[in-house]
Amino acid sequence: MAYKSLELFAGAGGLALGLEQAGFEHIGLIEFDKYAAETLRYNRPTWNVLCEDVEVVANRDLEKEFDVKKGELDLLSGGAPCQSFSYAGKRLGLEDIRGTMFYHYATFLMKLQPKMFLFENVKGLLTHDGGKTYETILNIFEDEGYKTVYKVLNAWDYGVAQKRERLITVGIRNDLSNKISYSFPQKHKYKPVLRDVLQDVPNSECAKYSKSKEAIFALVPPSGYWKHIDPVIAKEYMKKCWDMGGGRTGILRRLSYDEPSLTVLTTPQMKQTERCHPEENRPFSIRENARIQSFPDEWEFKGNISAKYKQIGNAVPCNLAKEIGISIISKLKEVEENMYDLDFISQENFEKHVANTIKEYKDVLKSIDITKFNRNIIDPIKLLFDKNVFRTSFEEIIDIELHRQRDKSNNNSIGYFHQNIFKYINNCTVPKQGWDVIVKIPNEPIIYVEMKNKHNTMNSSSAQKTYLQMQNQILHSPNDICYLVEVISKCSRNISWGCSVNHNHLEDERIRKVSIDKFYEIVTGDKDAFCKLCMQLPKTIEKLISNSNDLSVQQDTVVDGLKNINPDMLKALYLLAFNTYEGFNSLG
Template sequence: MPKQIRDLSISDASVMLEVSIDTIRRWEKKGLIKISRSSLGHRVFSEQDIQLLKEKISGKSSFNYKVLKSEEKSKYNVLELFAGAGGLALGLENAGLGCIKLIELDKIACQTLKVNRPHWNVQCEDVGKVDFRSIKADIVAGGFPCQAFSYAGKKLGFEDVRGTLFYEYARAIKEIKPKMILGENVRGLEKHDQGRTLQTMLKVLDELGYHVSYKILRAQYFDVAQKRERLVMIGIRKDLHGKVAFPNEKNYTVSVREALKDVPKSEGQKYTPIKYDIMELVPEGGYWRSLPLDIQKKYMGASFYLGGGKTGMARRLSWDEPSLTLTCNPAQKQTERCHPSDTRPLTVREYARIQSFPDDWLFSGSVAAQYKQIGNAVPVNLAYHIGKALIATLQNKLSNQDFTIVDFNHKHE
């Protein structure tokens, strides 16, 4: 009989880890430790999770960061819109899904796709000009930009979203009629326009004949060395079995140290002499508040007197934590991503590692264009876990602890 996993209070976890309760609260805030809350609102931890964390911080275990890849190939294929530099497509391929076509408007991103996967069918074109009626795909996927809709006098149906890129995503679904659909976006879509934008999207997809649910997935719990949250929608055609799987979060995180081990040397941005002198004063894990007060005021300017933590400014990453969310520019003042120990922005290959791209995945264009492609990408390992959930759904093999099941034949969770 398997050993039952106990729940631990924050005091129990403190004793087991030999750290203070304040430290555990700080780790929780940083996303290094997961909690569930009891009915009374008390912090409750899994004994198994605490044991894994104890082994990790003691140096007795490593999660051996790697780009995940399944040896098993499924019979299912994907058409992807707004493909970018290929993070989602590569992760889905690594999970065992075939790539039938990729559509992307940006010429530099298209070149990246073609250089790395010459056998992929990459169509570099405005998605609004693509005729999908002759395409057969099991899955239609896309990270469509979040756009505001006009609600005045609208019924919020398919025709009402015309003119948005979501309309093109929905049109592809209408014309192809795939078995499943996958959409991903920033977490903010959930609250965009008081939630009405997302509800419009879900209603349109329902009208097109799909059961759809969504979850916020946190990349740091999916073998990605980065605190990055994405809203993921998964749907299944209503004439099929009526259940979809979402991947469950793992009980560990991957640190910057693990991700950047033996990273290849590459190009990267450089600080100006003035910026270098400022960032040299910031300790590992620190940010602008770590600077002397007079330098804080000079560096921050008017922002110094505004509210909010502004914790991305003059920010140096920590070796033993996942990175903050990568942006399109590692030296952008509002979202600084300084190397944990060297006083410089992260390089292109360091950026790619933190997004879980393999070292042999090449990015076309200038250094600035490469950063932009990587920063905009879906983390490859996150896409891998999503891909495994899609395959399990299509195979109707859902009795697996790696997945959370949404059953549309019953009340939604």
């Protein structure tokens, strides 16, 4: 199953690609920068990329724009640029931050109410404006109905050859937060270094240093910086920075193949944050930076060289995004699994009842021999037509007939399931004889139930008999109600049941025809109770059957028995069905 996501401030696609690799399907990506949007469209022509101002998009009907209903989107992702807010000594709400980039992110959250959101940003957001900015952001997430967790993650811990820290905030909608709790992905034991990712890198554009800077970098060893060269040369290069104090380890910094990269930046030639190639006297190339950011080689970046460096430097590393995406999907799966928890019957009783129903199948699984096969006398002429019309063999037609006979017997087992489950539901009893179910809800009329698997299983005589039984019940107990509950009904309904008895049409509001979903709603108070049961049922059946060793269909002997009658299968069928008819004895 693909989980639906929508991304704001998508950039060149690092976060989006990682989430796609984790299993998300993007229904939309919004990116204002034309080169970044072109990159997205080129690499994923099927993605719905909007190269627009996020504020403009936020003001539209988002459900219509992205063809998703409020509450159904699985994930909203992205990271708004950091901006200060005007406080005036109060806790701010959404309207107080109108006009900021985060306001637009929060607007999407408010309008679409996704199940979860992923908000990524720089580590510095934690301390921005004395921590007030992030505090306001968390408060607004809470106001919009989300429980949040946050953590600073280092990409190096998640398969990225780069020390790059990002503040990751994950939110779970309040109605789901009591079902799941989010945990950030576990750190990888193995941490890659540049040597691991810079093998056989494709040729690409690369920024250059001036000749004088190249000459100075030639003096710097791997893992070294300005302190590792002649102080006179370093002082001349650093100029005013020499007297500023501090480590300033970013100046004249050459990386080593045996260490991870420092944070990949948007411009490769800034003096304060230089990252020189481990062996050559140059910055990293476009494709080298992309490798360090864990982009695949086939992911192409559009625009001029400056635009490409900027796109790569702004991106969330794909491998980090993938790990976060996998952890989020695991929680969305838990939401699905817990969505259909049954609160009207204990898990123990539900499993017990399903197990008892499975036991009802055991007789059906027994081997069928030729005597049992012909108990109701099969029709060989029908089987002959079936064989030829469906262009198959007698063996296959007989196998279908065996399945039909078993299926007919199964109806009793399914009737057992639908009726006897009410033994375990509050206010319900299942008498040994008489009514199928009796419901006694405090301060409510008693309900007497006759249950049918299908709406068309009652002939006229049976319907009259059942109706008269119900009529007799309400005549003796005027406050009671009688239900004919249909498991397979024409539609969901709770209507008065009119019936023709001795050519007279009888109808009483206290005698009703009720579909099984409506009956469950009446009994449990939950309109989705029957749906939840149906969604929980396959998992429970699978669990019980996988733990059982005696639920296999035994080998049938019908075909062998027919061959013993006559090697010609058609003659054998004729002799089985028509052995007392005139003329058929000669076939033997």
